[in-house]
Amino acid sequence: MPVEEFVAGWISGALGLVMGYPFDTLKVRLQTQNTYRGITDCMAKIYHHESILGFFKGMSFPIASIALVNSILFGVYSNTLQVLTATSHQDQRAQLPSYTHIFIAGCTGGFLQASSVLSNVEALPPAKSESRVQPGSPPPKYRGPVHCAATIFQEEGPRGLFRGSGALMLRDTPTLGFYFVTYEGLCHQYTPAGQQPSSTTVLVAGGFAGIASWVTATPFDVIKARMQMGGVNQRAYKGMLDCIVTSFWQEGLGVFFRGFTINSARAFPVNAVTFLCYEYLLRVWGYSHRPPGCRCPSLPLNSTLFPASSPSFSRSCFPVLSWPSDYSAASQTAAPPSLLLASSAEKRGKGYAWPLDATYYSTLQPGFGLPSASDFKDVPEIEGASEDP
Numbered sequence: 001m002p003v004e005e006f007v008a009g010w011i012s013g014a015l016g017l018v019m020g021y022p023f024d025t026l027k028v029r030l031q032t033q034n035t036y037r038g039i040t041d042c043m044a045k046i047y048h049h050e051s052i053l054g055f056f057k058g059m060s061f062p063i064a065s066i067a068l069v070n071s072i073l074f075g076v077y078s079n080t081l082q083v084l085t086a087t088s089h090q091d092q093r094a095q096l097p098s099y100t101h102i103f104i105a106g107c108t109g110g111f112l113q114a115s116s117v118l119s120n121v122e123a124l125p126p127a128k129s130e131s132r133v134q135p136g137s138p139p140p141k142y143r144g145p146v147h148c149a150a151t152i153f154q155e156e157g158p159r160g161l162f163r164g165s166g167a168l169m170l171r172d173t174p175t176l177g178f179y180f181v182t183y184e185g186l187c188h189q190y191t192p193a194g195q196q197p198s199s200t201t202v203l204v205a206g207g208f209a210g211i212a213s214w215v216t217a218t219p220f221d222v223i224k225a226r227m228q229m230g231g232v233n234q235r236a237y238k239g240m241l242d243c244i245v246t247s248f249w250q251e252g253l254g255v256f257f258r259g260f261t262i263n264s265a266r267a268f269p270v271n272a273v274t275f276l277c278y279e280y281l282l283r284v285w286g287y288s289h290r291p292p293g294c295r296c297p298s299l300p301l302n303s304t305l306f307p308a309s310s311p312s313f314s315r316s317c318f319p320v321l322s323w324p325s326d327y328s329a330a331s332q333t334a335a336p337p338s339l340l341l342a343s344s345a346e347k348r349g350k351g352y353a354w355p356l357d358a359t360y361y362s363t364l365q366p367g368f369g370l371p372s373a374s375d376f377k378d379v380p381e382i383e384g385a386s387e388d389p
């Protein structure tokens, strides 16, 4: 199972969190307290009473836990998709998997991330929403997320920590399906066949993916926040249905869209940054085998021509092709580049790991003939070549 996606998900999640934390603080307060007149009023009050730090209250714990939760999401998503489509991450670029597969993989990731207790604890709003707005009000009950989780655990046992988890699952499962469908769809739409999406495309697609998933998630987000708070104005709900019905009767339909604007405003930068970082890391780690600008088709990695037992190749070592320095997108269609097998350390530096496949050769080099394992016996192994999953 490839672990790169888990690690990339971890780091990109942490970065996204820092981006989005002030928005989160505002959102939770708006959703669970009735003392604010709107976003600007809430911002002004937080700033006035707690300074800029008020927006980042309690961030140390989520930075670790969100990162972990995001790592589950991306790792599970990507591995599920590989299982469903039997193609690797980079080949999915050449051949977009079906939207049904993307949706199922996204839902699986969403479901598993939501089932981790961490994601519930991380999302516990009491820690974030303790308000010191009223002068002379009693000191906050919780000193931070860890203290908040520990107190809830002591008072109510483990069940307390899972309060709102049903709503959390309903919130995250389908909406993370939409998340990846939007992302992959937009990337595919704006990327020429066979190329990697540009940074701008990734940023925009990631931003809109975030918005798409938050727009659909907001009603359940409100319910989850309220259930985790144990009710607004000290009124605890008997269950999810009770929470929905009571909130609706007391405050109208609009209550389910509280935090909608702020969710969307937050979702764009957070997810743009998350996806950019994720894609970037996977590329830096040599996860993408295609040379920049290459439009060549590719086959699933395991369609390698070389049996794993071949003397020079293991499944984790692909032959290296060196690409002419003037190799550009234009020249690819006109005249196929001569693909030289790197056979020296000097070429090795410029080479790219590239899984040779039959389609590739027959499309670009008619009559070239398929190389046999013996053609590669002098090819050195390259360091940092990516691993065949």
Ligand SMILES: C[N+](C)(C)CCCC[C@H](N)C(=O)O
Residues within 6 Å of the ligand: 016, 020, 070, 171, 172, 175, 176, 179, 210, 213, 214, 217, 267, 270, 271
């Ligand atoms: C499914 N739902 C919309 C709730 C969450 C989407 C998570 C994406 C990202 N970690 C973020 O915090 O925006």
